[in-house]
Amino acid sequence: MNSLFNDTEIAFRSKSKKQLLRAYWLFRLMGFPELTKIGTYLIKTALKLPLGLKKVIKSTLYKQFCGGETLEECQKTISKLQHFDVYSIPDYVAEGQKGQKAFDESMLQILRTIKLAGEESAISFAVFKVTALGSIDLLIKTQQGAELSETEQKEWELLDQRVHRIFSTAVNARVRVMVDAEESWIQDVVDEWVMSAMYLYNTEQAWIFNTCQMYRRDMPIRLQQLAARARKLSFIAGVKLVRGAYMEKENERAVQLSYESPIWKTKKETDKAFDSAIGFCMSHDIALCLGTHNEDSVAFAMDFMEMNKIEKSSELICFAQLYGMSDHLTFNLAAQGYRVAKYLPFGPMELSLLYLFRRANENKSISGQSGRELELLKKELERRKSSE
Numbered sequence: 001m002n003s004l005f006n007d008t009e010i011a012f013r014s015k016s017k018k019q020l021l022r023a024y025w026l027f028r029l030m031g032f033p034e035l036t037k038i039g040t041y042l043i044k045t046a047l048k049l050p051l052g053l054k055k056v057i058k059s060t061l062y063k064q065f066c067g068g069e070t071l072e073e074c075q076k077t078i079s080k081l082q083h084f085d086v087y088s089i090p091d092y093v094a095e096g097q098k099g100q101k102a103f104d105e106s107m108l109q110i111l112r113t114i115k116l117a118g119e120e121s122a123i124s125f126a127v128f129k130v131t132a133l134g135s136i137d138l139l140i141k142t143q144q145g146a147e148l149s150e151t152e153q154k155e156w157e158l159l160d161q162r163v164h165r166i167f168s169t170a171v172n173a174r175v176r177v178m179v180d181a182e183e184s185w186i187q188d189v190v191d192e193w194v195m196s197a198m199y200l201y202n203t204e205q206a207w208i209f210n211t212c213q214m215y216r217r218d219m220p221i222r223l224q225q226l227a228a229r230a231r232k233l234s235f236i237a238g239v240k241l242v243r244g245a246y247m248e249k250e251n252e253r254a255v256q257l258s259y260e261s262p263i264w265k266t267k268k269e270t271d272k273a274f275d276s277a278i279g280f281c282m283s284h285d286i287a288l289c290l291g292t293h294n295e296d297s298v299a300f301a302m303d304f305m306e307m308n309k310i311e312k313s314s315e316l317i318c319f320a321q322l323y324g325m326s327d328h329l330t331f332n333l334a335a336q337g338y339r340v341a342k343y344l345p346f347g348p349m350e351l352s353l354l355y356l357f358r359r360a361n362e363n364k365s366i367s368g369q370s371g372r373e374l375e376l377l378k379k380e381l382e383r384r385k386s387s388e
Ligand SMILES: Cc1cc2nc3c(=O)[nH]c(=O)nc-3n(C[C@H](O)[C@H](O)[C@H](O)COP(=O)(O)OP(=O)(O)OC[C@H]3O[C@@H](n4cnc5c(N)ncnc54)[C@H](O)[C@@H]3O)c2cc1C
Pocket: 179, 180, 181, 182, 211, 213, 215, 242, 243, 244, 245, 246, 247, 263, 264, 265, 266, 267, 268, 270, 290, 291, 292, 293, 294, 320, 321, 322, 343, 363, 365
């Protein structure tokens, strides 16, 4: 473990003792991956149960990992984070939605986050997922080059309009916007949208950011192609680097459909690709957001910045972690003068909880990380007890 981030007094200075205890028990429960599976089932049932139970969930799990049901409810958290020099990235939780009404509602919520980001310096980015705005089946068909029916063609036009409206609204409001990366069988379509928007809008600064999942074996080459294209066509590339959240799903589908998985075979290879990409982006004027909870990668980025005399507060580089996790990274980075933000999920409780459990189910690293979280929470609780 990296000792750079062991200062728990800084890490948890935004948290009361009650909040620390709540986090401690939640992470203990999350240490059992099977529980997240049962949790998904229970949450689905619980939503039909009396208000009392919802209240309990809202004051525990929901409060730990979400900003609120609405943007207004997030305000208190946004201000609190700002107080500790941590930016917020409000993330509307809807994804894999169904129906044009739900897609329109997601777009409106995203436009609202853009408006707020334009007014509040505490918000560093807006963010969205394309699957919140259109049907996943439509995206799959488009990526496969399949012929669309007349209805699908109309749905495609609506989706295209929603995506473009978000980009143009963000740029007009001078708000940077990141597009999340999803599964490889729809990602080419997403990449195409983002690439053309970067070319159109990122002329003076990077307003539009794509996400590169470094667990994909083809990503180092794609990143080189992006840098070359940006240089040739004179735009500034913006990239959020992540390892990737859909590894199990990607590998399973590859086995089912008998093709070679696009994911590196080992974690070590993903780690190497991730750190190399950090160096590559920083050396090629790519505006960068590092979405990671990995201490070694964060330390590598800090060292690289120091060795290459890149200012800690450079506008081109920021770090980001999910709200409720890895506070030891976020708050220690902020205290040292780096730009750092929390992804702050918000939305109706039902959607938020399903989103949280889906994330935990798909991404075992969230439950796997609970050991480190527990160690730090315990250390801070003991430190506070001894100084009482
Ligand atoms: C702010 C933020 C935004 C994010 N946005 C996105 C997004 O848009 N799209 C997205 O897909 N994910 C996103 N993620 C999730 C991210 O991709 C990772 O799943 C998660 O952060 C865990 O990776 P890590 O870098 O924190 O560190 P670690 O815990 O060190 O890494 C775990 C990751 O390593 C990889 N890995 C694990 N085992 C293996 C193996 N055997 N072989 C190959 N690779 C392996 C997987 O990607 C796994 O998730 C985001 C994360 C953050 C913090």
